[in-house]
Amino acid sequence: MTFSVTILGSSSAFPTSNRFPSAQLVSVHERPYLVDCGEGTQTQLRKYGINIAKINHILITHLHGDHMFGIYGLISTMNMLGRTRDLNIYAPKELDAILADHLKYFGEGMTYKPVVHALNTTQSETIYENKHLIIKSLPLRHRVPTCGFLFKEKTPGLNIRKELIEKYNLSLRDIVRIKNGAHHTLESGEVIPNEKFTYLPYAPRSFAYCSDTIMSRYIIPIISEVDLLYHEATFCEDRHQLALERGHSTAMQAAQIAREANARQLVIGHYSSRYKELDQFLIEAQSVFSNSHLAEEGKVFEIPLQQEKPTPLNFYK
Amino acid sequence: MTFSVTILGSSSAFPTSNRFPSAQLVSVHERPYLVDCGEGTQTQLRKYGINIAKINHILITHLHGDHMFGIYGLISTMNMLGRTRDLNIYAPKELDAILADHLKYFGEGMTYKPVVHALNTTQSETIYENKHLIIKSLPLRHRVPTCGFLFKEKTPGLNIRKELIEKYNLSLRDIVRIKNGAHHTLESGEVIPNEKFTYLPYAPRSFAYCSDTIMSRYIIPIISEVDLLYHEATFCEDRHQLALERGHSTAMQAAQIAREANARQLVIGHYSSRYKELDQFLIEAQSVFSNSHLAEEGKVFEIPLQQEKPTPLNFYK
Numbered sequence: 186m187t188f189s190v191t192i193l194g195s196s197s198a199f200p201t202s203n204r205f206p207s208a209q210l211v212s213v214h215e216r217p218y219l220v221d222c223g224e225g226t227q228t229q230l231r232k233y234g235i236n237i238a239k240i241n242h243i244l245i246t247h248l249h250g251d252h253m254f255g256i257y258g259l260i261s262t263m264n265m266l267g268r269t270r271d272l273n274i275y276a277p278k279e280l281d282a283i284l285a286d287h288l289k290y291f292g293e294g295m296t297y298k299p300v301v302h303a304l305n306t307t308q309s310e311t312i313y314e315n316k317h318l319i320i321k322s323l324p325l326r327h328r329v330p331t332c333g334f335l336f337k338e339k340t341p342g343l344n345i346r347k348e349l350i351e352k353y354n355l356s357l358r359d360i361v362r363i364k365n366g367a368h369h370t371l372e373s374g375e376v377i378p379n380e381k382f383t384y385l386p387y388a389p390r391s392f393a394y395c396s397d398t399i400m401s402r403y404i405i406p407i408i409s410e411v412d413l414l415y416h417e418a419t420f421c422e423d424r425h426q427l428a429l430e431r432g433h434s435t436a437m438q439a440a441q442i443a444r445e446a447n448a449r450q451l452v453i454g455h456y457s458s459r460y461k462e463l464d465q466f467l468i469e470a471q472s473v474f475s476n477s478h479l480a481e482e483g484k485v486f487e488i489p490l491q492q493e494k495p496t497p498l499n500f501y502k
Numbered sequence: 503m504t505f506s507v508t509i510l511g512s513s514s515a516f517p518t519s520n521r522f523p524s525a526q527l528v529s530v531h532e533r534p535y536l537v538d539c540g541e542g543t544q545t546q547l548r549k550y551g552i553n554i555a556k557i558n559h560i561l562i563t564h565l566h567g568d569h570m571f572g573i574y575g576l577i578s579t580m581n582m583l584g585r586t587r588d589l590n591i592y593a594p595k596e597l598d599a600i601l602a603d604h605l606k607y608f609g610e611g612m613t614y615k616p617v618v619h620a621l622n623t624t625q626s627e628t629i630y631e632n633k634h635l636i637i638k639s640l641p642l643r644h645r646v647p648t649c650g651f652l653f654k655e656k657t658p659g660l661n662i663r664k665e666l667i668e669k670y671n672l673s674l675r676d677i678v679r680i681k682n683g684a685h686h687t688l689e690s691g692e693v694i695p696n697e698k699f700t701y702l703p704y705a706p707r708s709f710a711y712c713s714d715t716i717m718s719r720y721i722i723p724i725i726s727e728v729d730l731l732y733h734e735a736t737f738c739e740d741r742h743q744l745a746l747e748r749g750h751s752t753a754m755q756a757a758q759i760a761r762e763a764n765a766r767q768l769v770i771g772h773y774s775s776r777y778k779e780l781d782q783f784l785i786e787a788q789s790v791f792s793n794s795h796l797a798e799e800g801k802v803f804e805i806p807l808q809q810e811k812p813t814p815l816n817f818y819k
Contacts, residue, residue: 198582200575202549224575225542232519250578250608257574258517258541261567265515279607286603290596291567 187212188338188390189487190413192454193229195480197419197433198251199458200224205482206251207455209415210235211336211392214317219243220334220394226255227262233483238266242313244320245276246396247306247331248283257287260299268297275312275322277330278303306330309407314339323407325398328432333395335407343383353377388491393448396455399429400438405446412488414443415480418453421465436466440473454480504529505655505707506804507730509771510546512797514736514750515568516775517541522799523568524772526732527552528653528709531634536560537651537711543572544579550800555583559630561637562593563713564623564648565600574604577616585614592629592639594647595620623647626724631656640724642715645749650712652725660700670694705808710765713772716746717755722763729805731760732797735770738782753783757790771797 189212194205206223210230217240219226230237237259245253256274263272274280281301288295304312304322307330313320316339323333343364350360353369363369369377393408396417408414419433428435434442436453443451451474453466460466463479470477478486506529511522523540527547534557536543547554554576562570573591580589591597598618605612621629621639624647630637633656640650660681667677670686680686686694710725713734725731736750745752751759753770760768768791770783777783780796787794795803 199579200545200548202545205545206575224572225545228517228519228522228542231517248607250575254571254575254578255541258523258567258571261571262516283607286606289603290565290600 186214186387186490187487188214188392188412188490189485190392190415190452191233191235192452192480192482192484192486193226193233194221194223195454195456195482196223196251197455197457198249200251201458203482204456204458205229206254207246207396208255209394211394213336213338216241216315216318218320218336221246221252221396222255222259223251224254224258227259229482237262238268241270241273243272243274243276244312244334245274245280246325246333246394247327247329248277248279249329249397252397253280256284257291260284261291264295264297270297272297272299273302273313274299275302275304275320277306277332304332306332309335321407323393323395323404325395325404326401326432327397327399331397333393333398333404335391335393335411337391338389340389341386343379344386345382346384349382386492390488390490392488395442397433399432400434400442402442402445405442408442408446408448410447410449412449413452413486414446414448414450415452415454416442417455418466418470419455419457421460421469423465424457424459436469436477437473440470440477443474443477448474449476450486451477452480452486453477503531503704503807504804505531505709505729505807506802507709507732507769508550508552509769509797509799509801509803510543510550511538511540512771512773512799513540513568514772514774515566517568518775520799521773521775522546523572524563524713525572526711528711530653530655533558533632533635535637535653538563538569538713539572539576540568541571541575544576546799554579555585558587558590560589560591560593561629561651562591562597563642563650563711564644564646565594565596566646566714569714570597573601574608577601578608581612581614587614589614589616590619590630591616592619592621592637594623594649621649623649626652638724640710640712640721642712642721643718643749644714644716648714650710650715650721652708652710652728654708655706657706658703660696661703662699663701666699703809707805707807709805712759714750716749717751717759719759719762722759725759725763725765727764727766729766730769730803731763731765731767732769732771733759734772735783735787736772736774738777738786740782741774741776753786753794754790757787757794760791760794765791766793767803768794769797769803770794 191210193208196204207221208226211218325331416439418436418439420428508527510525513521524538525543528535642648733756735753735756737745
């Protein structure tokens with residue numbers, strides 16, 4: 186039951202010789218979701234052993250080249266791999282026309298269909314869900330329509346305390362009903378509350394991806410209490426004004442968002458090529474939010490499963 | 503007076519974790535020419551310390567993604583660098599419409615113009631020349647219209663033997679005339695032949711780029727005696743039939759072309775990702791043409807200047 190984020194690219198628009206433009210691979214319950222797809226993403230996926238064929242969902246925050254020019258090569262490679270399933274791409278709506286133009290020239294012999302799902306970048310909406318996961322958009326404030334993404338594990342089904350199955354001689358039907366949240370009525374007519382039988386096997390985990398954006402407190406209620414927050418930090422505070430003009434954030438601002446949202450952990454990235462070393466970013470972020478980390482190519486941030494222990498039995502006595 | 507080729511990418515359509523798709527930087531008399539531009543080319547240019555701003559000419563052999571998907575990012579980066587000069591792109595004619603479509607979405611605020619010069623891929627033509635260099639196209643045989651390129655240094659101006667300037671008391675006007683190829687007439691009426699005064703300072707150098715193509719003997723007369731030949735070798739002979747079906751060559755075929763063209767040196771590349779190691783390519787090529795080498799990212803092949811010595815004076819006595 187994975188929940189992890191692999192950094193594929195940490196640079197802003199100018200790639201450097203060792204930093205790639207934006208891309209991250211989010212793995213939730215063994216399923217991969219690609220967030221942003223800068224030039225070279227397919228090379229990075231291969232480098233870190235990620236199976237390109239298994240990617241069915243690509244999320245693009247905005248239509249700047251450093252967040253999406255890798256999609257052309259990836260679409261082509263998936264075709265060479267013999268893909269037949271639709272490829273779902275969630276992106277600002279213009280991507281549909283962009284890909285249609287592109288495929289006029291490069292779509293010959295395509296064995297599958299890239300399907301663009303247009304994002305509403307002005308309000309938070311559910312854009313995808315399955316049994317385990319819900320993905321919502323996060324409106325961001327950049328120079329062009331942009332949204333981030335919130336990945337949230339769904340609340341898992343209730344577990345039943347094994348020792349009570351025997352004690353109350355529960356039938357299979359009883360167990361199913363209790364797992365679905367029902368109280369249990371004994372033959373005597375006494376009602377045993379559901380909470381006595383059940384507990385959550387683990388706490389739902391969450392990850393928010395916020396890039397590119399100026400510091401925007403509008404997102405705080407949506408990302409509140411997130412386990413892992415990726416927030417862009419294109420500049421440090423020495424270029425505070427430039428960050429604002431270019432629609433970006435500083436490391437300190439990213440950390441302020443993490444603190445105000447009460448995030449558990451912060452990862453910053455999207456570094457300007459003006460900075461040769463990254464220490465300044467980390468020192469600045471940690472001065473505001475101690476659990477801050479640097480995005481670097483190949484780093485994996487895992488959100489561990491927090492197993493919830495059954496409440497002690499004597500609580501109910 | 504450089505004449506060198508830097509390998510930026512050596513893979514075929516599937517990039518591997520350590521090989522990039524096709525791109526090479528040809529430097530002639532300190533001017534850079536980019537040949538092919540697969541995804542990630544701009545990162546490779548930076549990695550090998552090549553100044554992106556100085557590139558004014560990009561040559562694209564054919565419109566398969568692994569030879570041109572890097573052009574979108576490069577065009578964008580050049581714009582961020584504040585470029586104002588036209589960027590000349592030599593490519594099959596459809597690239598003009600492809601870039602026009604692309605720039606509808608990504609061309610806002612462009613400070614310069616990418617100009618596409620349509621290539622005739624069916625016959626060899628001069629596509630560019632300056633004082634020192636001429637570039638010709640080479641028709642190749644692939645699955646789509648494709649041409650390679652021949653870079654040929656122009657024959658340099660004649661040098662004059664310094665010791666004869668004094669001996670014959672030559673005026674500046676005499677020197678200019680002799681350097682332009684004239685004979686010299688003494689006051690006595692005796693004519694001294696130009697060859698006695700002059701010599702070529704160096705032998706013109708040449709490089710041919712042949713990718714992608716099946717083995718095609720049509721190119722041999724055009725690349726005859728070339729100093730450095732790059733010829734694709736997507737497969738080894740174990741996949742001879744597959745090479746033919748896919749419009750590619752084997753290492754042995756590349757070497758046969760080098761031998762029949764009497765090239766001085768061969769570089770092979772465009773390796774299929776089916777081959778994890780490259781030894782087989784090299785052994786196979788060298789079995790036919792001993793001066794064969796592997797293209798690998800970052801390798802630089804220099805064609806040294808062959809200084810021609812003045813013919814000994816007593817030759818004329």
